[in-house]
Amino acid sequence: MKIIVAGCGKIGTSILANLAQEGHDVVAVDKKNEVIAELTNVYDVMGVCGNAVDCDTLEEAGASDCGMFVAMTDSDELNMLSCFIAKRMGAQNTIARIRNPEYNDSSLGFMRQHLELSMAINPELRTAAELYNILKFPSALKIERFSRRNLEMIEFRLDDDSDFAGKTLVEIRKKFDAKFLICCVQRGEEVYIPGGNFTLQSGDKIGLTASMPEMQKLMKMLGTLKKQAKNILILGGSKTAFYLAKMLEEGGNTVKIIEQDEKRCAELTAELPSATIIHGNGAEQELLMEEGLSTCDAFVALTGIDEENILISIFASMQKVPKTIVKINRDELVSMAQKIGIESVVSPKIITSNVLVQLARALENSSGSSVETLYKIFDGKAEALEFIVAQDSKLTGKMLKEIKLKPNILIGGIMRGRKTIIPSGVDMILPGDRVIVISSNNRLNDILDILK
Amino acid sequence: MNRKFVFYMCGQMLIIEAVLMILPLLTSIVYKESCAWAFLLTGGIELFLGALAMLFLKPKDTVIYSREGFVITALTWVLLSAGGALPFVFSGEIPSFADAFFETVSGFTTTGASILTDLESMSRGLMMWRSFTHWVGGMGILVMVMAVMPMTTDRSIHIMRAEMPGPIVGKLVPRVRQTAKILYIIYIALTLLQIVLLLLGGMPLYDSMIHAFGTAGTGGFGIKSDSIASYSPYLQWVITIFMFIFGINFNLYYLALIRRFKSVFSSEELWTYIAIVLISVFAVTVNIMPLYSSVSESVRMSAFQVMSIMSTTGYATADFDLWPQFSRTVLLLLMFVGACAGSTAGGMKVSRVIILFKSARRELKKMLHPRSVSAVRFEGKSLESSTLSGIGVYLSFYIAIILGVLLLISFEPFDFETKFSSVIACFNNVGPGLGAVGPSGSYAGYTAFSKIILSVSMLLGRLEIYPIIFLLSPSVWKKKS
Numbered sequence: 028m029k030i031i032v033a034g035c036g037k038i039g040t041s042i043l044a045n046l047a048q049e050g051h052d053v054v055a056v057d058k059k060n061e062v063i064a065e066l067t068n069v070y071d072v073m074g075v076c077g078n079a080v081d082c083d084t085l086e087e088a089g090a091s092d093c094g095m096f097v098a099m100t101d102s103d104e105l106n107m108l109s110c111f112i113a114k115r116m117g118a119q120n121t122i123a124r125i126r127n128p129e130y131n132d133s134s135l136g137f138m139r140q141h142l143e144l145s146m147a148i149n150p151e152l153r154t155a156a157e158l159y160n161i162l163k164f165p166s167a168l169k170i171e172r173f174s175r176r177n178l179e180m181i182e183f184r185l186d187d188d189s190d191f192a193g194k195t196l197v198e199i200r201k202k203f204d205a206k207f208l209i210c211c212v213q214r215g216e217e218v219y220i221p222g223g224n225f226t227l228q229s230g231d232k233i234g235l236t237a238s239m240p241e242m243q244k245l246m247k248m249l250g251t252l253k254k255q256a257k258n259i260l261i262l263g264g265s266k267t268a269f270y271l272a273k274m275l276e277e278g279g280n281t282v283k284i285i286e287q288d289e290k291r292c293a294e295l296t297a298e299l300p301s302a303t304i305i306h307g308n309g310a311e312q313e314l315l316m317e318e319g320l321s322t323c324d325a326f327v328a329l330t331g332i333d334e335e336n337i338l339i340s341i342f343a344s345m346q347k348v349p350k351t352i353v354k355i356n357r358d359e360l361v362s363m364a365q366k367i368g369i370e371s372v373v374s375p376k377i378i379t380s381n382v383l384v385q386l387a388r389a390l391e392n393s394s395g396s397s398v399e400t401l402y403k404i405f406d407g408k409a410e411a412l413e414f415i416v417a418q419d420s421k422l423t424g425k426m427l428k429e430i431k432l433k434p435n436i437l438i439g440g441i442m443r444g445r446k447t448i449i450p451s452g453v454d455m456i457l458p459g460d461r462v463i464v465i466s467s468n469n470r471l472n473d474i475l476d477i478l479k
Numbered sequence: 480m481n482r483k484f485v486f487y488m489c490g491q492m493l494i495i496e497a498v499l500m501i502l503p504l505l506t507s508i509v510y511k512e513s514c515a516w517a518f519l520l521t522g523g524i525e526l527f528l529g530a531l532a533m534l535f536l537k538p539k540d541t542v543i544y545s546r547e548g549f550v551i552t553a554l555t556w557v558l559l560s561a562g563g564a565l566p567f568v569f570s571g572e573i574p575s576f577a578d579a580f581f582e583t584v585s586g587f588t589t590t591g592a593s594i595l596t597d598l599e600s601m602s603r604g605l606m607m608w609r610s611f612t613h614w615v616g617g618m619g620i621l622v623m624v625m626a627v628m629p630m631t632t633d634r635s636i637h638i639m640r641a642e643m644p645g646p647i648v649g650k651l652v653p654r655v656r657q658t659a660k661i662l663y664i665i666y667i668a669l670t671l672l673q674i675v676l677l678l679l680g681g682m683p684l685y686d687s688m689i690h691a692f693g694t695a696g697t698g699g700f701g702i703k704s705d706s707i708a709s710y711s712p713y714l715q716w717v718i719t720i721f722m723f724i725f726g727i728n729f730n731l732y733y734l735a736l737i738r739r740f741k742s743v744f745s746s747e748e749l750w751t752y753i754a755i756v757l758i759s760v761f762a763v764t765v766n767i768m769p770l771y772s773s774v775s776e777s778v779r780m781s782a783f784q785v786m787s788i789m790s791t792t793g794y795a796t797a798d799f800d801l802w803p804q805f806s807r808t809v810l811l812l813l814m815f816v817g818a819c820a821g822s823t824a825g826g827m828k829v830s831r832v833i834i835l836f837k838s839a840r841r842e843l844k845k846m847l848h849p850r851s852v853s854a855v856r857f858e859g860k861s862l863e864s865s866t867l868s869g870i871g872v873y874l875s876f877y878i879a880i881i882l883g884v885l886l887l888i889s890f891e892p893f894d895f896e897t898k899f900s901s902v903i904a905c906f907n908n909v910g911p912g913l914g915a916v917g918p919s920g921s922y923a924g925y926t927a928f929s930k931i932i933l934s935v936s937m938l939l940g941r942l943e944i945y946p947i948i949f950l951l952s953p954s955v956w957k958k959k960s
Contacts, residue, residue, distance in 0.1 A: 071653070
């Protein structure tokens with residue numbers, strides 16, 4: 028499919044890199060010549076230098092016959108306008124980044140409809156949602172939710188004294204009386220989709236699917252259950268912080284935000300009446316201690332500077348804060364942060380490009396059982412996907428052990444109505460089920476792609 | 480420097496060359512010539528070496544940067560020229576390796592300069608190979624590989640940039656592979672069209688293929704010692720027109736294919752190219768009028784020679800060395816200009832010349848109005864200062880190399896005109912020059928040393944200087960830290 032990405036900042040670049048890797052024909056549009064030169068050197072994409080609202084530029088990029096047009100410039104208004112023009116020129120689907128909170132209320136639906144946007148994406152809002160999920164279940168490094176709320180995939184790392192370490196998956200299943208499935212293991216740089224004889228080691232990072240109550244039961248048995256965070260300290264008053272604070276407030280939590288800029292503090296105070304807004308420099312340890320860093324349940328670093336986020340969260344961990352989460356924009360810093368023990372990391376880039384990769388795959392597969400949700404997990408080395416099984420699918424009516432899967436694929440869960448099934452060999456897939464598939468080294472567009 | 484990847488690519492290229500030798504092999508089988516075994520032997524050696532490289536040097540790390548792109552390109556061209564010279568040596572028809580190397584480099588770089596004095600006695604298989612190297616070298620052999628083989632790296636644009644002529648190399652479509660495919664499809668279609676038109680004019684199939692390859696690559700190897708002169712006026716016109724066609728930027732053909740005629744007709748380079756052609760043809764026609772019996776003949780002669788020199792092909796229908804001094808000077812100047820960027824032709828390229836003139840004008844204006852702010856505009860866009868300085872640097876290298884090569888061959892016993900035009904004709908990939916190396920002469924009189932020097936200058940000209948320079952500089956070869 029031909030895809031145009033207009034505006035190649037951090038998020039735009041990440042999107043086009045992912046889409047080009049997926050095999051799409053990507054055209055990058057940006058105002059700056061240097062940006063285009065750099066991009067075309069590194070990725071196999073075509074570059075067009077120009078204004079994304081200029082018809083000539085869009086014509087040159089080929090907007091009239093593109094399958095997807097993604098506007099990711101800094102300005103919401105520019106994104107809306109260039110999507111509108113691209114749509115009028117003949118682009119099949121348009122996606123605009125719209126992140127101003129003023130547009131993200133009831134007016135969004137109206138605008139989407141009249142600008143004929145296929146999707147309005149708000150990276151800040153999505154990041155905040157991911158942060159909120161983690162804060163609700165702090166035992167996990169990360170939580171991936173699927174469209175029904177009754178099955179989740181969590182990631183966590185095995186400590187030295189973990190009860191899982193040194194056991195095969197079959198042994199673990201016997202020992203722990205809970206319904207869960209270990210779907211994915213990362214050891215060093217390698218990612219495995221484990222079989223029953225796979226032996227876990229301490230230090231492995233594992234991905235596991237289960238329903239929420241089972242998950243809590245399991246964590247209790249492992250002794251790693253952390254209390255849901257109630258008292259949260261946020262550093263940096265960005266848009267993400269605003270969205271997160273709003274969600275947390277609605278969930279009845281206590282939120283404190285530290286922000287340097289006085290004007291921004293005033294704005295936040297107006298919009299978040301029950302949150303405590305502190306004006307000050309978060310890099311000062313004195314201030315952090317004074318505002319009760321050591322007594323809060325969770326600390327979230329959301330400043331615009333990755334290095335500052337990492338360093339301050341190291342300090343927070345030293346103060347024995349039960350849960351610290353860091354926002355990191357630059358990919359290379361994510362793995363570095365993980366090496367020095369900062370495990371709960373959210374990256375707006377990855378979150379946003381996941382959404383677009385999912386959309387592109389769903390668009391390519393117009394019939395059959397297309398991708399409903401897609402997560403790239405474990406540094407993008409594996410994927411967790413959700414499919415809805417079509418009525419006449421070849422998969423249905425067979426026991427799972429009779430289905431021949433490609434290597435490195437595992438069925439991690441089945442959702443049937445309100446019921447959650449953690450599958451074993453004798454379970455069956457029925458039409459209308461939502462199926463979670465974990466895979467590495469495969470590119471799945473349709474659930475049938477899992478078959479040999 | 481990702482050496483493993485570089486050598487792996489070179490191995491792949493050897494195999495490709497072995498495959499390419501199937502065409503001349505078939506030709507020699509059809510004509511029952513003994514040179515067939517020379518191709519088999521060469522192909523065998525190349526397959527063996529190539530397979531060794533591909534088996535033992537499979538790189539894990541496929542990230543390449545522009546330096547690898549340059550080195551792969553330069554190394555491939557040197558290697559393939561050496562490999563392509565082997566059939567000539569094995570068959571004994573060009574016994575000296577330096578001669579065979581000169582002939583093959585001249586083929587791949589689409590120069591068309593030859594050391595052969597008696598073309599009619601050569602076997603047809605070898606002549607087919609000689610002309611086929613023009614066709615392969617014209618669009619670029621690495622571009623061909625990109626089109627047919629799945630590339631192992633995302634960054635193959637670096638290789639394409641190093642091989643394709645012109646100051647700015649962009650893509651037609653998002654994928655490098657697709658771009659390469661489109662270019663080759665246009666190239667093949669135009670070549671086939673020319674073969675058909677030549678056949679219609681009564682030229683035998685073998686001759687048509689040879690001449691179509693020579694025109695498409697803007698090379699200029701023929702099979703007769705008087706080049707095209709003995710063919711009918713119709714055939715001469717067909718070749719004239721196709722020399723013009725292959726001198727146009729291929730991107731424009733693609734734009735025409737996707738019906739963006741407006742962009743095609745607004746191309747500044749195209750109009751300048753057409754203008755230079757028309758003016759030169761007119762000037763030369765008037766100048767040579769007394770030598771020919773009719774106006775139509777002098778127009779035909781003048782158009783053919785001007786097109787042949789400007790597109791750096793090097794075919795001839797008349798011995799222009801016997802023309803008046805003015806016409807010869809015009810032709811010599813056209814050798815410098817060359818045809819459009821993104822075509823198969825050599826030379827400085829029309830776009831570079833336009834930009835050089837425009838920036839010179841801007842500098843003059845700046846002297847008169849020191850505070851004036853102005854940009855150099857080309858094809859409707861104002862150019863970055865990095866592009867401008869890049870072209871300035873290119874010009875300095877261009878002049879330095881011409882002077883350097885001229886110095887190196889200065890001890891040869893020819894007159895100055897011969898030596899100077901040899902350097903210009905080789906470096907700009909034209910082929911025939913003036914004096915002893917004119918259309919009726921050959922490069923056979925040069926010593927082996929000068930032949931190697933001229934071969935290198937042909938490679939420098941075809942690959943636009945930088946790849947060969949980087950190939951020779953040790954700092955580029957440093958191991959990746």
